[in-house]
Amino acid sequence: MHNFSDATRFIQQADRFLVLSHLHPDGDAIGSTLAMGHLLRSLGKEVVMVNESPVPQKFRFLPETREILMPQEVSEKFHHVIALDAADRERMGTCRELFADGVQILNIDHHATNDLYGTINVVMPTAAATVEILFDWIEFMQCKVDLSLASYIYMGLLTDTGGFRYSNTTPKVLRQAARLVELGVKSHEIADIVLETTTIGQLNLLQKALSTLQLAQDGSIAWMVLKRNDIEPDQEVEGIVNYARNIEGVDVGILFREIDEQTVKVSLRSRKKTDVGQLAKSFGGGGHARAAGCTIHASLEEAQKSVLSRLQAKREFEEA
Amino acid sequence: MHNFSDATRFIQQADRFLVLSHLHPDGDAIGSTLAMGHLLRSLGKEVVMVNESPVPQKFRFLPETREILMPQEVSEKFHHVIALDAADRERMGTCRELFADGVQILNIDHHATNDLYGTINVVMPTAAATVEILFDWIEFMQCKVDLSLASYIYMGLLTDTGGFRYSNTTPKVLRQAARLVELGVKSHEIADIVLETTTIGQLNLLQKALSTLQLAQDGSIAWMVLKRNDIEPDQEVEGIVNYARNIEGVDVGILFREIDEQTVKVSLRSRKKTDVGQLAKSFGGGGHARAAGCTIHASLEEAQKSVLSRLQAKREFEEA
Structure with missing residues (x-):
């Protein structure tokens, strides 16, 4: 089951997590960060979300992006880290400075080049996006998917498939998208803001x-x-x-x-x-x-x- | 069942059909014309496909578009016509000159403004595209969907939803797209040619x-x-x-x-x-x-x- 059991134990064993992704974040990086943060909070956990780079303007229509901090805004060290869409530790930038000694990392990613730096690694190169893996895992845990969570997952799917135009647009991606729209995701509004809007x-x-x-x-x-x-x-x-x-x-x-x-x-x-x-x-x-x-x-x-x-x-x- | 039984009897009762759509055809008009023509031929019927306007360049990568004729190239009159994606007879242009006296028309369309001009009308305004209705009907008839047929249906879905970006991109559309990709449709090649290519x-x-x-x-x-x-x-x-x-x-x-x-x-x-x-x-x-x-x-x-x-x-x- 792609290590989903180990990943589930990882979030059950602690109460406070650092959630991060790669620098110069794209829609899957932001979407998976927000989805993970939102999920953990709905499970009663404490979460700090960080990114080395500021959230690009086009993703800021999502209210929770305001809670993604820059590493220099965080003074705490973390023992439990969830890294998303980051193929190696370099890609995390200075977020690594927030790791406590003996840090445990849950590494969730879809890049074939991922070097398995995590304590637990959930790396699926056949997935079109990291949010695709998250959605599978959320269903494995039988967690509720509310509209915010669904929208974050949708944004990752939409952007990493180039608006369902790249060759990684598998039947599975399209079926996940169908379920998310059924959950109420305003897919046309997200597409309009994230893919169509220019300056x-x-x-x-x-x-x-x-x-x-x-x-x-x-x-x-x-x-x-x-x-x-x-x-x-x-x-x-x-x-x-x-x-x-x-x-x-x-x-x-x-x-x-x-x-x-x-x-x-x-x-x-x-x-x-x-x-x-x-x-x-x-x-x-x-x-x-x-x-x-x-x-x-x-x-x-x-x-x-x-x-x-x-x-x-x-x-x-x-x-x- | 949306009149699918009557529509099925319509194609069972004759051997030769005129298939047409609206002038200035878009991807759904061309896709539904080709899908209908291909389906009828696979059922052993004779088909002439026409359109008032030439097929736009961007759709000509599909080999069977060459068989869509201009009405002036056809000298015959038809007793059985299948009109696709055409809200009224005006939209057919001079294709109407190919209708025999007492012509019977099967009218398949998704426009809410359709004036039900057909002998049999299969009009579903909740459908995102006429090909969505065709795909439902093909499944109702339990016909085989080969790669060409699947590609024609996909092209209609893709273009009439603005590449799955408009608000008519329902969960059903996404699930139909998933099934079509499963049938082998090269969705990224179609998107590249039809949506991305410019001059x-x-x-x-x-x-x-x-x-x-x-x-x-x-x-x-x-x-x-x-x-x-x-x-x-x-x-x-x-x-x-x-x-x-x-x-x-x-x-x-x-x-x-x-x-x-x-x-x-x-x-x-x-x-x-x-x-x-x-x-x-x-x-x-x-x-x-x-x-x-x-x-x-x-x-x-x-x-x-x-x-x-x-x-x-x-x-x-x-x-x-």
Whole structure:
């Protein structure tokens, strides 16, 4: 039963828990943190929720996100920790400073790369999201799922499957989503806030990027450029590269983002053919076949030239 | 049983059918046409599929779309017609010219406005899509659902629920989707092609629209403008207004689209408060509270001025 019995004993044996997830939290990190905190409190436990990074604006519509603290706001050390969606201890950031000597950790995660750092490990790489595992465990314990808990689980499922669009959208995920909607989750409101809502700053950035859009190799490569002054501090640039990748006929989409005069961040996405992970690695970067990135120490013009020429050579070689 | 017995007898009594849907077909129109045609053929029937409008490019990845003909390509008259997702006969366009005298029509639809024009009517306004009704009926008949049929049904569910993001995404829809994925539907490939893929023309148009983006009334109204020369003939403009509506803090998003010197099409979307259907109606247009449109016979500048001033007055009045 995936260690659910051990996990259940773990929460039965103590009264006070630290609940955390990984830094730069996504919807599954926030959703699983809130779900775990909410569940423990409903079982009469005391809980402190922390994250190394502030909760992103788009998740703050959920009232309990206000209770997710920064580690520096917490002075206590904890003997019982529940870590969610965190593949290794590094991913917890400075939250680790809140661990007491001899800390016991319940590690619940769906990443295949999880290094099993927990005292008890509930790691299921076949799950689309950590909340999927939590939902299974909650049903194993036969706990009540109220509307808040259901909404937190739904948010994790929705975001980690790209709105049920990625290949990890299994029949099981869709059936869990069906049960959560039955429990009253306002799925369309969550989707609207978390997936659809943007900011004027984001749209201005998109407009600037789109105005630089170019195609190469018979329209199979599309790229865009953002200059230093285009981007405000802390502005999210993440989704923009997908506009290039999503053009009909394009296999590789690229965003070149100038950091300073001699530093360019390159985001690479591919649809089917080209392994952009290999390309990124050849520039000292990383990632996988469909999504990768690298940092190039050169001017914006030089970076474009070298990435595009190496990419075109790679594609020509592979097609030959 | 929603008339499923009568519908079953309808297809048992004849050997040759005309299958059609509404003009300007969306994913549910194409999906339900293909599903019905495929099902009938698997039952040994002869089928001609037609649509008044050409199949949009984004659905042509499905091989059987090639068999959906234009009415002028068909010289025969039909005694047995199955109409899908069409609320009234008007919506069928010139496909009606293929009806023999005394034609019998099986009308399967989920629109609440359906006027029950059929000899047999299977109209379920609680269904999210016409394919949802088809899937129920196919299960009622205990017919085999092969991968093609499953994919057609999935496409209809996916598109008519906005990728499972609209409020019509019921637990039943999600459970049907789960069963279809279990039957082998490559849900992520369909989502990628139908929902994510765009064209360079679409992105250029988006860029032009975004470059005109303006806010009013403390950021609660956002609008964009497209001039005649920005738009190529037959270019889809539909989704662009949502970029304005989706900005954080915005309640009403508007796209003004110049048709000629004295004609402007106005698309209106609202998030929660303002009934844009009322506003559109006051300009002789139509729609509902969250999505509406009208055509104004004035210059682009005049049209903007009158819509924005009437909208602002309406919002100020309602807040007072």
